[in-house]
Amino acid sequence: MIISIVNNKGGVLKTTLATNLAACFSLDNKKTIVLDLDGQGNVAATFGKNPYTLKNTVMEYLKGECELDDVVIGEREPYLHILPSNDELNYFDFYLSNGILKVDSLKDLIHKLDEIYDYVIIDTPPIMSSIVSTVLSITNVALIPFEPDQYAVLGLRRIAMASKKFIEKGNTNLKVIAIPTKVNNRANIHKEIINIAIRPKLTSQGVYVTNCYISSSTKSTAAVGYERVPIVLSIQKNKFQKEYDSLKNEIIGYINGEEYGQEKEI
Helix, strand or coil: CEEEECCCCCCCCHHHHHHHHHHHHHHCCCCEEEEECCCCCHHHHHCCCCCCCCCCCHHHHHCCCCCHHHCCEEEECCCEEEECCCHHHHHHHHHHHCCCCCHHHHHHHHHHHHHHCCEEEEECCCCCCHHHHHHHHHCCEEEEEECCCCCHHHHHHHHHHHHHHHHHCCCCCCEEEEEECCECCCCHHHHHHHHHHHHHHHHHCCCEECCCCCECCCHHHHHHHHHCCCHHHCCCCCHHHHHHHHHHHHHHHHHCCCCCCCCCCC
């Protein structure tokens, strides 16, 4: 299954969501890989790797300069791998226009990973680029993390409309799921934005808004900074591990057409 994390706005926990969901799947003994298609290289950094000192990244593979095994890094064998990137990925469109790369090269890579792994989690750049367009044309699920503020509504509607275009163009089984992040449990305004301003509008456009959410916290940063792992894999037990596990279960339940009770009401 191909699951992509998309949003044309930065700072909404895309990489945090991608790496922690992947960790959750790996703990279920599902073979999972995180494909980093964001040139910031934050997936590698999450696991304590310097993306700028890596000999091979996804770009070297796409240019045919190395084999897949030369790029993939094992983090929790045999269940969790990453396919890292760095800032050279920012030249993807330039390489396309100059014939150095082809769009089909990226599609072929994603399909190849889908044959090897139970879950392919794709972290995308925070812009509507050819990378995002390519990913949305073949992904099974698009997850849209969003921070519940006054600027979220228009951005979410734009992404929802873009996703619908890819459904119309042939990716007919694409499911779109919006996930609240950085939610302050004590802020009534967050609940109002999600339940009054966002949920009804997105639901009417065929976008599912999860009942589970990611709380506002600095603990994820601490886990990455001190332990070099996503918070789900932290040796320090914490409530966020359950948060991500509940979110994972809700996402899979929705994908499988199951009813999901509001275990954690916003």
